[in-house]
Amino acid sequence: MTTDxxxxxxxxxxxxxxxxxxxxxxxxxxxxxxxxxxxxSFPVAIAAxxxxxxxxSLGAGLLVxxxxxxxxAATLVAARGxxxxxxxxLPNVLGRPVPSPAYRVPEGSxxxxxxxxLRDPQTWLDALHGLVRFPLAIASFVVTVTxxxxxxxxxxxxxxxxxxxxASTDPDNMDLLELLGFESSAGARIALSTAIGIVFAVLLPFxxxxxxxxxxxxxxxxxxxxxxxQAELGRLTEGRNAAVAAEAVALRRLERDIHDGxxxxxxxxxxxxxxxxxxLERDPAAAHAALGEAAGLARETLEDxxxxxxxxxxxxxxxxGLAAALAAIAAxxxxxxxxxxxxxxxxxxxxxxNTAYFVVSExxxxxxxxxxxxxxxxxxxxxxxxxxxVVEDDGAGGAVIASGHGxxxxxxxxxxxxxxxxxxxxxxxxxxxxxxxxxxx
Numbered sequence: 001m002t003t004d005x006x007x008x009x010x011x012x013x014x015x016x017x018x019x020x021x022x023x024x025x026x027x028x029x030x031x032x033x034x035x036x037x038x039x040x041s042f043p044v045a046i047a048a049x050x051x052x053x054x055x056x057s058l059g060a061g062l063l064v065x066x067x068x069x070x071x072x073a074a075t076l077v078a079a080r081g082x083x084x085x086x087x088x089x090l091p092n093v094l095g096r097p098v099p100s101p102a103y104r105v106p107e108g109s110x111x112x113x114x115x116x117x118l119r120d121p122q123t124w125l126d127a128l129h130g131l132v133r134f135p136l137a138i139a140s141f142v143v144t145v146t147x148x149x150x151x152x153x154x155x156x157x158x159x160x161x162x163x164x165x166x167a168s169t170d171p172d173n174m175d176l177l178e179l180l181g182f183e184s185s186a187g188a189r190i191a192l193s194t195a196i197g198i199v200f201a202v203l204l205p206f207x208x209x210x211x212x213x214x215x216x217x218x219x220x221x222x223x224x225x226x227x228x229x230q231a232e233l234g235r236l237t238e239g240r241n242a243a244v245a246a247e248a249v250a251l252r253r254l255e256r257d258i259h260d261g262x263x264x265x266x267x268x269x270x271x272x273x274x275x276x277x278x279x280l281e282r283d284p285a286a287a288h289a290a291l292g293e294a295a296g297l298a299r300e301t302l303e304d305x306x307x308x309x310x311x312x313x314x315x316x317x318x319x320x321g322l323a324a325a326l327a328a329i330a331a332x333x334x335x336x337x338x339x340x341x342x343x344x345x346x347x348x349x350x351x352x353x354n355t356a357y358f359v360v361s362e363x364x365x366x367x368x369x370x371x372x373x374x375x376x377x378x379x380x381x382x383x384x385x386x387x388x389x390v391v392e393d394d395g396a397g398g399a400v401i402a403s404g405h406g407x408x409x410x411x412x413x414x415x416x417x418x419x420x421x422x423x424x425x426x427x428x429x430x431x432x433x434x435x436x437x438x439x440x441x
Contacts (some may be wrong), residue, residue, distance in 0.1 A: 155198020
């Protein structure tokens, strides 16, 4: 479903640049990173393997006299250090950031602090990584050295062939050509070695990249997966807390609006009806006038209640979808709105539509109350798996996300549905509010 109106020429939206394609310089840079990773990882893996095997063996053997507890704790702390070195490499090799785990903080008595590493699951994973990584580090080191040596040695063979014994004149020496049954000569040897070097040079980035990724993925699984789970749980907890906070703010605002509006009007309506009832027999004309006032007040109260319901979830949103609801709210806005909606044919999830409607409704209300704007623009569209809501105005600017303000409530509302709110509002304007949330249907 697409609903478009005229677009203000002064309010152009920025289109994100397409992702850059990997170039040759990027391949060379990645080859350098992967090669350094596999070469440096080898001595580090040896040290980690020796420390972990020795420390665990010695600690287990000394547990009978309790000294082993301190040895095991020291070994796990050392394994944590080697794991930190590995995690420092992972973002460059994998091309994306990785989370860092939250280790247990030593607290309590001296004995309790001493055994803290023994009670931390991540430290045991660090130690296990030191053991499992060792054979893989050896294989990565061998493959990297072999491919680099074959590529460089083969390509440069013509520069140092003269320094080697000539197999064609020395019956005690045989080279690759003679082993293959061909006649050996300097030109043939250089040609064959150069061809082999070129083949290895072409395969070098793939071989080294494959070994680096294999080793890095092992580190990611063992050293960061638990941290990623912790981060996800923390994000969900923050989202739940944000949802509770946003709901509390919405309920308080609804209670205040009802108290200040319809509730006062209903009290007055009750008083008017009681007065009309008392005047009905002795002064019918006054009673008739009071009933007229009560009827008008009842209509006014009904309109206020309808306005409050539209702020929560208007019927048009449930019946006709987000595009129709946004068109209705834009038509009621005192500040002219240019609306551009581009949504899939299938309806979005109710929570997505309600959140997007709430964002636009609150943003337009803020524009009307605080911005001194003469025009505004709303764009709502699905980009991939995210729904992007942009609200712009040409007002005075200066809007910020501050605790206790309306924009903070919007941010909490979005965080509750795994969304994010950004505000660009310099002094003097213009103001751009951008909300992104999952575009689930």
